[in-house]
Each structure stands twice: as C-alpha cells, then as structure tokens.
Amino acid sequence: MGLKAALSKPFAAFIVKGLNKWKKNAVAAQKETMLQLLADAKDTAFGKDHHFAAIRNYEDFKKRVPVRDYEELRPYIDRVVAGEKNVMWKGKPAYFAKTSGTTSGAKYIPISKESMPEHIKAARNALLTYIHETGNAGFVNGKMIFLQGSPVMTEKNGIKVGRLSGIVANLVPAYLQKNRLPSYASNCIEDWEEKVAAIVEETYRQDMTLISGIPPWAQMYFDRLSEKTGGKQIKDIFKNFQLFVYGGVNYEPYRAKIEASIGRKVDTIETYPASEGFIAYQDSQQDKSLLLLAKAGMFYEFIPADEYYDEHPTRLSLEDVELDKNYALILNTNAGLWGYSIGDTVKFVSKNPYKIYVTGRIKHFISAFGEHVIGEEVEQALLAVANEEGVGITEFTVAPQVNPAAGELPYHEWFIEFSNVPEDIKAFSKKVDKALQKKNIYYFDLIEGKILQPLVIRPLPKDAFVNYMRAEGKLGGQNKVPRLSNDRKIAEGLIKLTDKI
Structure with a gap:
C-alpha cells in the first residue's frame, strides 16, 4: 500500500467521526445554519430589504423571504454581476459559475469565499x-x-467567471x-x-x-x-x-x-x-440514497411538488418533511441565494439520517393532458421492462403528441436510443405502458378513459442524442438531455436529424 493510501485511512476515520455528529442532529444543524446565514447577511441590501435583523425563527423567515427562481432574483443578481458590494452576501463573490438558462440566457450563480x-x-x-x-x-x-x-476563466467586473x-x-x-x-x-x-x-x-x-x-x-x-x-x-x-x-x-x-x-x-x-452548492452524496455502498449535507453552509426548504405552482404553497424545513413524497428543493446559501428554487425535486427515504433520491426537475414533467408524469416514474417503468427483457438503453426522452394523425388519440412519444433493440418493439412498448400506468394513477385513468392511447416508442439510430446535442451546441461538459418535456422542441429536433440519415 502506498503512502497516500495508508494516510487516507486514519484521515477518513477522523472525518467520518465528525460527520456522524451532525448526521444525528441534522435538524439542529439546519436551525443553526439558518440563523448564522441571516446574521452574516443582515447588513446586505437583500438583508435590509427583507428585515433579516428581525427574523428569529423559520416562521419569521417564511413571512419575509419569498420563494423565487433566477429570473425573480435577477434584479439583485444583476447588481452583483455589475460589481456592487454587499448586495446578497457580504462583499463580492469570489467567482460566478456561468450556466445556460432556458429563459434567462446566461445565468451567473455567485460563489463566495465561504461557499467554495x-x-x-x-x-x-x-x-x-x-x-x-x-x-x-x-x-x-x-x-x-x-x-x-x-x-479557463474570464472576468466580469473583477470577478472570475467559469463553469x-x-x-x-x-x-x-x-x-x-x-x-x-x-x-x-x-x-x-x-x-x-x-x-x-x-x-x-x-x-x-x-x-x-x-x-x-x-x-x-x-x-x-x-x-x-x-x-x-x-x-x-x-x-x-x-x-x-x-x-x-x-x-x-x-x-x-x-x-x-x-x-x-x-x-x-x-x-x-x-x-x-x-453551481448553487454541493447538496448531497452517497455515503454507503450498501445504500444508493444520498446523504443530505445539513451542515454545509446551506439552509434547505421543501415545497410539496404538487403544490409548487399554487399561489400559496406549503413551505417546510427539514424538521417537517415526510418520507416518499416529492418535494421541490429551495436553497438559502452562504453565497447569497435566498428562497432560491433550484428546479430539482427530491424524495426522502430516511430521516435518521436524512437521505434523499433526486427524482427529477420541477419543470421536467409531462402534464399535457393532466397526467403529471414525472421523471422518476418514466425511468423506473422503462428500466423495469428493459431489465426484464435484457434490453440496453443508451438514452431517451419523452414528449407529448397532442396532434396525432387523423383518427388517432393523443399519446406520449418515447424517443429511445437502444444499445440492443427489442425483438418486438410493439410488445415492448405495451409492457412499458402498463408499467407506467401502475406508477401513475392519472395516466392510468387517461388510458382507461380513452383520452390517450398507449405510448409509442420511436427507436433512434446510434449516436442520435450525441448528434442532437452537437447540433444544439451543447455536447459535453455538464449538459444533459431532459428526460421529459411538455412541448416537442427536442422531439422535433431528433426527428429532423434522424430523418436525414
């Protein structure tokens, strides 16, 4: 065994001992984190606008700090990007993580000397x-x-910018x-x-x-x-x-x-x-769920996913979450993001310690017909059948077909790049559809009520998704194809490319 390997074992034991302390007291760690974040940011422009100095508990916090996405926080973020100090967090950010937004163009996520x-x-x-x-x-x-x-990084008003x-x-x-x-x-x-x-x-x-x-x-x-x-x-x-x-x-x-x-x-x-923070990681080979990092400079909030678009959705701290329920994840960070909707959905599978699965994106679902099918459901339905049939999946995405050919009912169209195509694609499609009906009662009702016809699978040639991402200028890096869409932008792009072959 080399020196690094030998030294890593006692160091690992020391670190895990420290981790175990807050793992057993995650709710207390979150309360402490919230109060510390508020104290550190009370003299910022955001802190003054939202009366941080008067906040004593989470109920106070919810009354004063609304949930916002990037666009809604943008008036503050733009001031930070322009080089202004003490806007959302003390001083200036150490970096901006530049990401591509769907509606915002380039997004600049602040990273502070405390968060990095x-x-x-x-x-x-x-x-x-x-x-x-x-x-x-x-x-x-x-x-x-x-x-x-x-x-490679650039600079924007004296602040380093990169992925x-x-x-x-x-x-x-x-x-x-x-x-x-x-x-x-x-x-x-x-x-x-x-x-x-x-x-x-x-x-x-x-x-x-x-x-x-x-x-x-x-x-x-x-x-x-x-x-x-x-x-x-x-x-x-x-x-x-x-x-x-x-x-x-x-x-x-x-x-x-x-x-x-x-x-x-x-x-x-x-x-x-x-970019907003390192939220969780798998801490055991015996368990695929992810340990939520309750002491990492972030205070988490959770909104039941089915309430997310309500006018007054329920907002919960870690203390009040329930197991096996999908939540939209909201972040408050030591880089100055407040009530920030990151766009992801998570599900708790343990509260001792608090462990999660990432179940999808709040905007990545299909509800063109009221079914509200989420990413976790389509992935589990497809993989259950693929594993049973010995079929390999390279990549896939799903889109609604709202305007089918005359005389046909609407349906979900699945674009799948197989590593080995099923011998009978129709039989395979039928099994996947049945599996999805078991996952989602609304989808089941729409099929049973003859509002939708069973899903249709369109097999794609090798490298179809790579070619699509290349055509979109999004090949590589952190880019990935959304599994679900409520429109047909990705679907039509894939059809256009594959029809050329």
Whole structure:
C-alpha cells in the first residue's frame, strides 16, 4: 500500500467521526445554519430589504423571504454581476459559475469565499466515507480522471467567471494534482469531441483507478477508449480501475451499458453537486440514497411538488418533511441565494439520517393532458421492462403528441436510443405502458378513459442524442438531455436529424 493510501485511512476515520455528529442532529444543524446565514447577511441590501435583523425563527423567515427562481432574483443578481458590494452576501463573490438558462440566457450563480470550500470539502468527504466504509484506499495511488468543463476563466467586473467544474479544477488540493488527469491543456479544449480524443491519447496507457463524470459523457470516453485499443473493454485497458464517481443525471438508465463497457462491476459513488452548492452524496455502498449535507453552509426548504405552482404553497424545513413524497428543493446559501428554487425535486427515504433520491426537475414533467408524469416514474417503468427483457438503453426522452394523425388519440412519444433493440418493439412498448400506468394513477385513468392511447416508442439510430446535442451546441461538459418535456422542441429536433440519415 502506498503512502497516500495508508494516510487516507486514519484521515477518513477522523472525518467520518465528525460527520456522524451532525448526521444525528441534522435538524439542529439546519436551525443553526439558518440563523448564522441571516446574521452574516443582515447588513446586505437583500438583508435590509427583507428585515433579516428581525427574523428569529423559520416562521419569521417564511413571512419575509419569498420563494423565487433566477429570473425573480435577477434584479439583485444583476447588481452583483455589475460589481456592487454587499448586495446578497457580504462583499463580492469570489467567482460566478456561468450556466445556460432556458429563459434567462446566461445565468451567473455567485460563489463566495465561504461557499467554495464547501464544494471541495463535500467532494473530498464523499471519497473519504467510501474509504472508511470499504477499507479500499488503493485508488488514491493511481491516476484519477475528472471529465469536466474547461478550467479557463474570464472576468466580469473583477470577478472570475467559469463553469463550476472548471472553477473546481483550479482548486484541486496539491496532494491530488500529481495523480490527476487530463492535463491542463487537454482540459482547456472547448470542443467536446476533440477534448475526448485528446483525453484518450493521454490516458489509455495510464494506470487509471478513479474516473469521474456525468454518465453519458463517461460512456463516450469509454467508447473512444475501446475504439483506440481495438475493441478492448475498460477492465483490460485500466486493470486497476476501482471507482466510478458520477452525478448530474440518474445513473440507472446508463448502468447496464457502462458496466458492459467496463466488463465487470466497479464500485460507484453518486454525488449531487450544483453551481448553487454541493447538496448531497452517497455515503454507503450498501445504500444508493444520498446523504443530505445539513451542515454545509446551506439552509434547505421543501415545497410539496404538487403544490409548487399554487399561489400559496406549503413551505417546510427539514424538521417537517415526510418520507416518499416529492418535494421541490429551495436553497438559502452562504453565497447569497435566498428562497432560491433550484428546479430539482427530491424524495426522502430516511430521516435518521436524512437521505434523499433526486427524482427529477420541477419543470421536467409531462402534464399535457393532466397526467403529471414525472421523471422518476418514466425511468423506473422503462428500466423495469428493459431489465426484464435484457434490453440496453443508451438514452431517451419523452414528449407529448397532442396532434396525432387523423383518427388517432393523443399519446406520449418515447424517443429511445437502444444499445440492443427489442425483438418486438410493439410488445415492448405495451409492457412499458402498463408499467407506467401502475406508477401513475392519472395516466392510468387517461388510458382507461380513452383520452390517450398507449405510448409509442420511436427507436433512434446510434449516436442520435450525441448528434442532437452537437447540433444544439451543447455536447459535453455538464449538459444533459431532459428526460421529459411538455412541448416537442427536442422531439422535433431528433426527428429532423434522424430523418436525414
């Protein structure tokens, strides 16, 4: 065992001991976090406008701080971007994480000198909890690759601007830098396909032990590695590959294909980082749920997902959440986001400790006919049938067909790129439809009432989604295809591309 691996075990034990303290007292940690955030920001423009100094408890907080999305907070954020101090958080941000918004154009998410260390600490602790639980520390002696955005940053009114993963790349601890790939030069390549090709050249002869990235882009890396090495599986290219760390999308639709590419099972760690904060990570190999980070500079609120668009939805703190119920996640952070609707939905599966699954996006659902089908339901329905039938799924998305051909009922149209197409696509579609009816009573009623016809699956050719993302200028990085839409923008884009083939 190398020196780093040997030293990591006692360090992991020390860190886990500290984590266990707040895990058992998460509600108290959240109350303390809320009061500390308010105290730190009471003299900011936002704090004065919302009378932070008068807030004594969560009930006071809800009365004074409304829930807002990016557009609604934008008057304040624009002042921060313009270089004004003490607007939403004390001083100026250390960075802006630049993301693409659907209605807002470019979004600038502030990252403060207080919030940035929490991103680094959470990523580190995810690995240390794994080491402590499994005793497996050997991967720290090998090479580690993080498939991420470019670390190149620009400046806006004296504040550094970049993608979150690129910002983090500049802050990797020194003790990991020698083990880390790809090189800075390769990481700076903007074109994703060119970047992956460069990464393959740098890594295919290395002793890679840890690989991290969003699953579809990790799969592209694995495919290119296999092509480079004459069809070898990853286990034969990287004989000591032990750990795959991922986040950004549900892994389950990709699991079968990624494991087939690797050639054997490897341990995985799911993480839940966002530009707004590092929210949760998987802390046990025996449990796929994610530990909510209750002491990480963020105060969380939760709105029942089915009330989100109500005029006066219920707002809950951690203390009052219920198990197995979908909630829209609201953040208050030590970077100055207040009552901020991040757009994600989560479901609690444990309250001792508080652990969650990410179930989808509040805007990514289908309710063109009143069915309110969510991402978790379509993923579980499809995967249950795919696993039963031995069918591999590369990627998929679902859209409503509101205006079908004359004489037909409307339906949900599923665009699926299979790694191996079912022998009988109609029979496969029927099974998926039945599985979805069991997941969603409203969908069942619409099928039974002959308002909708059963779903229709449109198989897509290889690389259909890669080609679509390339055409949209969103190939690689943190970009991913929404699983559900209420319109047909993605559907029509896929049809247009595939009809050319």
